[in-house]
Amino acid sequence: MAVRATTxxxxxxxxxxxxIAGFDSAYFTECDSPSxxxxxxxxxxxGTLHDIQQPGRRKFSPIVFKxxxxxxxxxxxxxxxxxxxxxxxxxxxxxxxxxxxxVDLLHLDGAGSVIETWTxxxxxxxxxxxxxxxxxxxxxxxxxxxxxxxxxxxx
Numbered sequence: 001m002a003v004r005a006t007t008x009x010x011x012x013x014x015x016x017x018x019x020i021a022g023f024d025s026a027y028f029t030e031c032d033s034p035s036x037x038x039x040x041x042x043x044x045x046x047g048t049l050h051d052i053q054q055p056g057r058r059k060f061s062p063i064v065f066k067x068x069x070x071x072x073x074x075x076x077x078x079x080x081x082x083x084x085x086x087x088x089x090x091x092x093x094x095x096x097x098x099x100x101x102x103v104d105l106l107h108l109d110g111a112g113s114v115i116e117t118w119t120x121x122x123x124x125x126x127x128x129x130x131x132x133x134x135x136x137x138x139x140x141x142x143x144x145x146x147x148x149x150x151x152x153x154x155x
Contacts, residue, residue: 011107016105017106018105019105020101020103021101027075033118034060034061034118035061036060038057039058039059040056058151060149060150062126062146062148063105065144067143068140069143078143078145081125082125084099085099085125096124101123101124102120102121102123103147104117104118105117105118106118116154119152119155122151123150126147128143129145130142130144131144
């Protein structure tokens with residue numbers, strides 16, 4: 001019996017949006033998709049010839065975003081959120097209940113309608129970095145950040 005492929009429209013990588021309160025989503029140029037894994041626990045009981053594998057704890061991998069930086073004044077949205085976790089000027093950190101927020105990663109169709117939403121629950125920026133400045137380059141300047149989160153919901 002032959003298997004026939006059915007023609008379907010597939011999603012395109014460039015049609016997405018990252019929604020974070022205080023950020024302009026149009027400036028995001030790259031973003032990882034969420035990923036998760038379940039730890040594998042091996043149990044070797046007395047007298048067994050092999051490990052018995054069992055599921056352990058679920059882990060969620062951080063995502064990295066890249067966004068263009070405005071030319072009109074400082075774009076402080078990422079910096080302000082990052083600094084709340086550990087402000088070295090004041091020696092104060094925001095409690096995690098106030099620091100963490102939900103972030104939506106949207107997959108869009110050709111018309112710009114939302115196909116699917118990944119909501120990163122309890123998200124915060126754990127790393128922030130800026131590209132090196134270079135006098136002979138005419139490229140745009142980008143900032144990158146790592147968003148760590150507790151879990152995600154896919155709908």
